[in-house]
Amino acid sequence: MKFTKIIILTLLLNSFGPSNLNAQNDSSEKTELLKGLSLATDEYLEANQIMLDGESFPVYNVKGERLRGQKIMEALMSGDFTPDFYLDDNLQLKASMLRATTAEERKMMEKMFAEMNGESELVDTVAPPFSATDINGNEYSLESLKGKIIVLNFWFVECKPCVQEMPELNELVETYKNKDVVFLGFGTNDKSKINTFLETNKFSYAIIPNSKPIVSDYMVSSYPTHIIIDKNSNIVYKTAGLSETTVKDIDNTIKSLMN
Numbered sequence: 001m002k003f004t005k006i007i008i009l010t011l012l013l014n015s016f017g018p019s020n021l022n023a024q025n026d027s028s029e030k031t032e033l034l035k036g037l038s039l040a041t042d043e044y045l046e047a048n049q050i051m052l053d054g055e056s057f058p059v060y061n062v063k064g065e066r067l068r069g070q071k072i073m074e075a076l077m078s079g080d081f082t083p084d085f086y087l088d089d090n091l092q093l094k095a096s097m098l099r100a101t102t103a104e105e106r107k108m109m110e111k112m113f114a115e116m117n118g119e120s121e122l123v124d125t126v127a128p129p130f131s132a133t134d135i136n137g138n139e140y141s142l143e144s145l146k147g148k149i150i151v152l153n154f155w156f157v158e159c160k161p162c163v164q165e166m167p168e169l170n171e172l173v174e175t176y177k178n179k180d181v182v183f184l185g186f187g188t189n190d191k192s193k194i195n196t197f198l199e200t201n202k203f204s205y206a207i208i209p210n211s212k213p214i215v216s217d218y219m220v221s222s223y224p225t226h227i228i229i230d231k232n233s234n235i236v237y238k239t240a241g242l243s244e245t246t247v248k249d250i251d252n253t254i255k256s257l258m259n
Contacts (some may be wrong), residue, residue, distance in 0.1 A: 015123040026120050032160060033064055037086035037094055051159060051223075052076075052096065059066065059083065060097045067098075094100050121219070123238050127229045132184070132208040135191055140184060140206065142233055148180045149257050150229040152251065153205055154220045156188040157197045161242035162224040168247040172254075173204040180231070181254060186211035228253050 052059065061075060069171045081098040082105050088094050127150075131141040142150075153169065155162035157201055173183050178242035185205030187194050194209050208214075218227060226246065228237035237253045239246060 022154065032056075032085050033155075034095060034097065037088055038219060040085040040087050040093070044087070044091070047084070048093075050085065050093065053160065056158070056160070057093050058095050060095065062098055062100070064097075074162070122227070122235045125235055127227075127233050127235050130213065130214050130217065132186070132211070134184075134206040134208050135194060136206075138206060140182070140208070145182055145229075146233055147231050148182050149231060149254055151181060151183045152218070152225075152227040152229070153183070154215055154218070154225040154227075155185060155223055157193055158203045159223045163201060165224060165242060165247065166201065170202060172202040172247060172251060175251070176254065181257070181258075182206070184208060186214050188212055188215060224251055229258070230257050 011130075016191055052072060054066070059067050059072055062081065066092045067075065075098055076083070080101055081228050082101040083096045083098055085093060086097070127142055129142045131139070133139050151172075157163075169183075176183075183205040185203060185207040187207055187209050189197075189209060191209040194207060198207075218225075220240075222240040224242065225240040226238070227235060227252065230236050236257065237250070239249065
């Protein structure tokens with residue numbers, strides 16, 4: 001079972017509808033839920049990012065009840081359940097169903113959650129060096145941006161919470177226009193996919209495609225992730241997931257660094 005590309009998002013409860021807790025599907029009904037679908041291979045999971053939010057595709061527990069939002073988080077964080085993923089004949093992801101976790105998978109999950117919980121370890125350390133080119137051909141590096149406040153956003157096109165917060169992030173960019181603040185959006189998708197996305201969505205950050213090496217350097221394991229680097233190249237702020245206070249917290253941090 002591959003966990004490297006499964007994105008487990010800590011979302012606001014009000015982002016989802018109520019969980020269906022009353023269904024009592026028997027095994028035949030569970031079979032019906034997955035009718036015509038086949039189990040995704042490790043190769044598929046390794047090659048694709050999967051957002052396990054309960055809305056992109058249905059997620060069912062071991063009883064065949066559909067889960068959303070916090071209920072998915074609770075089930076996975078318990079370590080007792082592991083998601084299997086099911087594809088249609090066109091290799092499109094259509095459903096996930098939880099099952100009992102094996103001993104080997106439990107070890108893998110514990111390691112993954114430990115990495116997620118350790119994301120704040122970078123705060124108060126020198127930022128890892130980076131050199132990147134945005135979709136317009138502009139070049140950026142940690143060294144060349146020394147003396148400026150650097151605000152990083154890690155995202156990908158299919159990440160709904162990432163897209164949901166973009167209007168507020170765009171307002172933030174406008175607020176600090178012509179200031180010594182640089183906003184960089186490290187996207188994991190390739191340039192072509194990002195350009196197609198931008199045809200119908202506005203994102204005012206300088207957007208860097210194919211950013212997986214930088215994602216690794218900055219220990220990003222959930223999306224969206226925000227990092228702020230001060231004028232001396234030190235990481236002073238890092239947060240992951242969607243929260244109604246995230247943009248305000250970023251704004252306040254920038255203000256504190258400008259004083």
